[in-house]
Amino acid sequence: MNIHQHRTLISSIMGADDISGLMAESRAKRDAGFGSIVTYSPKVFIPLTKACRDVCHYCTFAKPLRSGQKAYLEPEEVLEIARQGEKAGCSEALFTLGEKPELRYKAAREALDRLGFETTLDYLAHVAGLVRDQTTLLPHLNPGTLTREEFAQLRPFAASMGMMLETTSERLSARGGPHFGSPDKAPRVRLDTLDAAGQAGVAFTTGLLVGIGETREERIDAILKIRASHERYGHVQEVIIQNFLPKPDTKMRAFPPADPFEHQWTIAAARLLLPDDISLQAPPNLAAGSGAELLEAGINDWGGVSPVTIDHVNPEAPWPSLDRLSDITASRGKTLAPRLTIYPRFLKNAETWLDPKMRTGVLRASDAEGLAFEGRWTPGALEAPPVIRPGGSVDPAIREILDLPPGTELDERQIVSLFAARGKSFHAVCDHADRLRQSVNGDEIHYVVTRNINYTNVCTYSCAFCAFSKGKTHETLRGPAYDLDMKEFARRVSEAWDRGGTEICLQGGIHPGYTGETYLNLLRVARQAAPGIHIHAFSPLEIWQGARSIGLSLTEFLSLLKEAGLSSLPGTAAEILDDEIRALIAPDKITTDQWFDVMEAAHGLGLKSTSTIMYGHVEAPVNWARHLLRLRRHQLKFHGFTEFVPLPFVALEAPMYLRGHSRRGPTWREAVLMHAVARIVFHGVIDHIQTSWVKMGPKGAEVCLRSGADDLGGTLMNESITRAAGAVHGQEFAPWQMEDLIRSIGREPVQRSTVYGPVSEERRQRAMQAAPLDAMVNTPFTGKRLRQSQQA
Structure with missing residues (x-):
């Protein structure tokens, strides 16, 4: 002026x-x-x-x-x-x-x-x-x-x-x-x-x-x-x-x-x-x-x-x-x-x-917008979710977005507007997402019977958010360092199959002694222990590290992994796919482009993967928007993502929270909106939105299933990473419990395979009648390199 x-x-x-x-x-x-x-x-x-x-x-x-x-x-x-x-x-x-x-x-x-x-x-x-x-x-x-x-x-x-x-x-x-x-x-x-x-x-x-x-x-x-x-x-x-x-x-x-x-x-x-x-x-x-x-x-x-x-x-x-x-x-x-x-x-x-x-x-x-953190709910804890009053009227800017034809690619500004929804606008976004969920998946809510096997918590990286890994900068974190021997590893795989599991999910720290041959050996042992099980294994960081350690391209290494038994990839190690944030929370980890390079190579070989986001620490809604848009554009080109899994940051034992460098996780409103906004952004592109009962808790997962999510994730049998960060959920959510929760909200439970295929009646019945788990033994880490030729 x-x-x-x-x-x-x-x-x-x-x-x-x-x-x-x-x-x-x-x-x-x-x-x-x-x-x-x-x-x-x-x-x-x-x-x-x-x-x-x-x-x-x-x-x-x-x-x-x-x-x-x-x-x-x-x-x-x-x-x-x-x-x-x-x-x-x-x-x-x-x-x-x-x-x-x-x-x-x-x-x-x-x-x-x-x-x-x-x-x-x-x-x-x-x-x-x-x-x-x-x-x-x-x-x-x-x-x-x-x-x-x-x-x-x-x-x-x-x-x-x-x-x-x-x-x-x-x-x-x-x-x-x-x-x-x-x-x-x-x-x-x-x-x-x-x-x-x-x-x-x-x-x-x-x-x-x-x-x-x-x-x-x-x-x-x-x-x-x-x-x-x-x-x-x-x-x-x-x-x-x-x-x-x-x-x-x-x-x-x-x-x-x-x-x-x-x-x-x-x-x-x-x-x-x-x-x-x-x-x-x-x-x-x-x-x-x-x-x-x-x-x-x-x-x-x-x-x-x-x-x-x-x-x-x-x-x-x-x-x-x-x-x-x-x-x-x-x-x-x-x-x-x-x-x-x-x-x-x-x-x-x-x-x-x-x-x-x-x-x-x-x-x-603070919350992600820099306003006050509302309520006492935090991911992984026992606090009851708060009730969000439908006050005010729907923000005209949000109404305009919701009135767009379903599947329209939103821009960064529009996505940020959806994440800012409060009161009646919040409920409008969640209701809209739930209608889109209904149009894609009907009344079906999916889950998978799986076992998580975290074969080592020894890691050379020092990601600021991670309370699981053990290394020089993580010695005071919960639990001792371990590195499973192959006998215990094979026993867990076999036990998962005997209990009706259709999938094992394998992820671990970046052990200084692991090479690409180590990952190949893990697959061979798992395939021998349970020939019929789906092996959902290795984060993009592990794939990147494994390929580099034996001098292969990503495509060459993934081809060997596939031949050894790899069935699909977890889309973890994504955190926030925006290098502005990665530089703060994991500066030595793979970059956004490198993460997508792994996914492009895997999807090019016909290997499917999940996709994830880990949110609620130092990032802002604009970083969430960039993350979602990058996933959407990759999916339109390669069609390899089976689902999107929001993973709210569990802060209690996380190093950057303990040092005072992060928020305490997303608010309840933000956590629910992540599922709803993802459904809107990915409509027609990624059909399945999973809610993590480990991090949201069963009651929180129920709300997310009414707000755009259609998948309750895995039964897990065991879970170590989230519990290491301080969560109280995470050991096992049995199939019958999952089905009870799903029916309680008027939906139809569907046990699925990892890639959303059918599951045999034999697997279903075995999972419903599973025996208690045997005690686990985490082999203490001795500082020696894992013998790659070691067999069960």
């Missing part, structure tokens, strides 16, 4: 008496930038001290210290409030406090001395650090005016900070004005603080207080000064447009409340004048009406809402319940979503905006 256009816009805003048009423009800009989501921050309010050196004439938060009155909350009291919020599902600890009370009150100085601190800021840093380190809450600090050096002091203890600019009117600090006698409310001091936050690299919240005697021109001036500071430093994440309400026992108790018309006008003006990426907020508990009028004016955020503590700044105004807030939001076609105290675009650049000591907590509190 050039200077002339800017002046024209300001002139039109200033002259707007009928603000309906202004608000419509504001909403259009809001919707273009933020879509159908309206956010809020679930928080607890921690009033560290209500003592303040300022005497704002409308404030009931700051109170003069009386004789015998405590000046500060004790550390134990701070932690108790924080823990109550933690139990209630909050993610933010909002520290509010008066400005520098030690400069005014002897009692404050004495209290600080007793606590062992020189200043209020020193004590704030200490207790915020306790909350950071001893709870899952993210501190947001509102200590008032600060210098750049003071911001730097507090930055390691805060995910974000804030200070209301309130006004740039010098008049209001003169005698008789609301800020008279309050040196920290001088506009220049507060503008300096706003700039200092940017200079210190702090994600910052600021805002205006409407109705304390300022004019429209002065409000516009304040908005433009916020804009100018943000253009210099890029640090303003949200602007609050708060309406003044008079309070008893203040000098301004007889002053009229802010005119609702002026409040809405200011919201619309701020939306139109501020940069597109700044969120606009108005407190719902202070709304003159239901709050819907604030959405009409252009806000996209409700601010902090607490299920635990009152609004200590406005104690007379209770928070609306989250159900009520959700209903108000839905009344305007929007969907309510929780966020963190730091906004997603700042989290994407965490190195700039977060101190290293804050990054782990923020990452673990």
